[in-house]
Amino acid sequence: MNDDFYDKxxxxxxxxxxAGAIEEFNHALQLTPYFAEAYFQRGLAYYDLGAILQxxxxxxxxxxxxxxxxxxxxxxxxxxxxxxxxxxALEDVERAIxxxxxxxxxxxxxxxxxxxxxxxxxxxxxxxxxxQLYLEQQDKENCRLCLEQIKKLQPPEKLAVQSIKNxxxxxxxxxFTQLLEKAEKGDTREAIAxxxxxxxxxxxxxxxxxxxGVVRCKIGNYREAIAxFNQALKLNFQEAIVYRNRGKARxxxxxxxxAIAxFNQALQMQPxxxxxxxxxxxxxxxxxxxLSAIQDYSQVxxxxxxxxxxxxxxxxxxxxxxxxxxxxxxYQRAASIFCEQEDWENYQQVLTSLEKIQKFSPESRKQKDxxxxxxxxxxxxxxxxxxxxxxxxxxxxxxxxxxxWYIQKVIDDLERDRGR
Numbered sequence: 001m002n003d004d005f006y007d008k009x010x011x012x013x014x015x016x017x018x019a020g021a022i023e024e025f026n027h028a029l030q031l032t033p034y035f036a037e038a039y040f041q042r043g044l045a046y047y048d049l050g051a052i053l054q055x056x057x058x059x060x061x062x063x064x065x066x067x068x069x070x071x072x073x074x075x076x077x078x079x080x081x082x083x084x085x086x087x088x089a090l091e092d093v094e095r096a097i098x099x100x101x102x103x104x105x106x107x108x109x110x111x112x113x114x115x116x117x118x119x120x121x122x123x124x125x126x127x128x129x130x131x132q133l134y135l136e137q138q139d140k141e142n143c144r145l146c147l148e149q150i151k152k153l154q155p156p157e158k159l160a161v162q163s164i165k166n167x168x169x170x171x172x173x174x175x176f177t178q179l180l181e182k183a184e185k186g187d188t189r190e191a192i193a194x195x196x197x198x199x200x201x202x203x204x205x206x207x208x209x210x211x212x213g214v215v216r217c218k219i220g221n222y223r224e225a226i227a228x229f230n231q232a233l234k235l236n237f238q239e240a241i242v243y244r245n246r247g248k249a250r251x252x253x254x255x256x257x258x259a260i261a262x263f264n265q266a267l268q269m270q271p272x273x274x275x276x277x278x279x280x281x282x283x284x285x286x287x288x289x290x291l292s293a294i295q296d297y298s299q300v301x302x303x304x305x306x307x308x309x310x311x312x313x314x315x316x317x318x319x320x321x322x323x324x325x326x327x328x329x330x331y332q333r334a335a336s337i338f339c340e341q342e343d344w345e346n347y348q349q350v351l352t353s354l355e356k357i358q359k360f361s362p363e364s365r366k367q368k369d370x371x372x373x374x375x376x377x378x379x380x381x382x383x384x385x386x387x388x389x390x391x392x393x394x395x396x397x398x399x400x401x402x403x404x405w406y407i408q409k410v411i412d413d414l415e416r417d418r419g420r
Contacts, residue, residue, distance in 0.1 A: 005031070006038055013041065018049040036065035040072050047079055055079045070099045074106050081113060089113050104133035108146055115153065124153050128194075135200045147198065183215045191215050206237030214245050222249040240269040244276050251283050259283050274300045274307065281313060290321040291382035308337035312350055320384075321377055322370040324357050331357070372407045379414045390414075 009024030025042035029035055043058030059076035062069055077092030090113045096106040111126035131146035183191040195212040198205055213228030229246040247262030263280040266273065281296030297314035300307050315330030331354040338347035373387075380386040390410040395401075398409070 003028075006035070006041075009038070009041060009045075013045050013048075016048075018045040021045040022049070034065055036062045036069065036072075039065065040069065040075070043072075043075060043079075047075070052079050052082050056083070068099060070096050070103060070106075073099070074103070074109065077106075077109055077113075081109070081116070086113055086117055090117075102133055102136075104130045104137065104139070104142065107133065108142070108149075111146075111149060115149075120153050124150055127153075131197055135197055143197065143200075147194075150194075180211060180214060183218055188215055188219045204235060206232045206235035209235070210237055210239070210242050210245075213242075213249075217245055217249045217252075222253050225249045226253075238269075240266040240273060240276070243269070244273070244279065247276075247283075248279055251279070251286070256283050256287050272303055274303050274310070277303075278310065278313065281317070285313075285317050285320065288383050288385055289381070290317045290377070293317040294321070306337055308334045308341070308343070308346070311337065312346070312353075315350075315353070319353075319357055321382065322374045324370065327357055328354065372404060372411065376407055376411050376414075379411065 005024045005028035009021045009028065012018075012024060013021035022042055022045045025038050025045065028038045029042070032038070039058045040062040043055045043062065046052070046058060047055035056076055056079045059072050059079065062072040063076065066072065073092045073096040077089040077096065080086075080089035080092060090110065093106050093110045093113060096103055097110070100106070107126045107130035111123045111130060114120075114126060115123035127146045127149045131143045131150070134140075134143040134146065180191070192212065192215055195208055195215065198208045199212070209228045209232040213225040213232065216222075216225035216228060226246055226249050229242050229249070232242050243262040243266040247259040247266065250256075250262060251259035260280060260283055263276050263283070266276045267280075270276065277296045277300045281293040281300075284290070284293035284296060294314055294317045297310045297317065300310035301314070304310070311330045311334035315327045315334060318324070318327035318330060331350050335347055335350040335354065338344075338350060376387045376390075377384060380390070387410070390413075391406045394406045394409050398406070401409075
């Protein structure tokens, strides 16, 4: 008979007839006053009915009868949160965790309590632990809820200032922005772990693949980064950020033509993206195509005339093209802007570069050689590798001549062949 009342109570609670369920549990407890599970289930019904104090009383009785009841501690903690009894709630949820170290809901509740107490980092740590456990249990929805709690608690941070040598990361928004900012500050391992959680919860999240690719690229895992960017594209995440960062990874792996192709695609999507022009200019420069590099840096300066990094990069390209006067002008302009910005590290770097090239005297033999090299480079489209092959051919035919003679000979032959 006792089980009949209890079973009826469970059925009525399932039908959301909480008052009827409480009545059935009352009958069960009249017959068996030490029925711990009946107290627990009646507490749940009271809680769902909004009678929180009665719920706490029943949970307490259930705990007295069964001190190992993890669910009773958890539910009493939940009810105490509703009553704003945070110390009592924290005590209950910590007891539940001691009884079951893998109880995901308890970590999530402790995160809520710590958040309400103002311990934000502790709250985040608990939500992360809960999310991890939910993933292991294949509970995707509760995992996402925990990640949402983390997103709300993590404050936005300013992106770190980039140096000349580094290409800034342009992130997507919201939660992924915060993860990328975390990676930018050096917490790459934690950012990767968070993104792995997201992808375990939803393997079709293209934005997460893109974000993880950016972080992997930052830590030097270029092949894995490219795999993530490829997956994002397969899932139709056709964004400039994917092509720009995949281009960066391909460049760093030595695939210059592939990098150029990706940067071209990114510029079709965002024609005013100065970061892409800078990145493509750097690749052209690495390839020895200094004229194309200069064109890209000049495009940046058309969009933003005060971009010190673009002046500096163009100055480097001019130096490699041996157009020293143009290089000096660009270095001076870059130094001036860095000085105004009080960016002393980059300011000093530009001054060092400027000092090196200002040693050339217009009257010196070296400068004359540089002018010849400049003429030759222009005749071969800015590719010094091509010029060098022509020079080596002349050295084979006319051994024993000076370097200046060979360069002049190549220039004369090229201009004659082109009818100049």
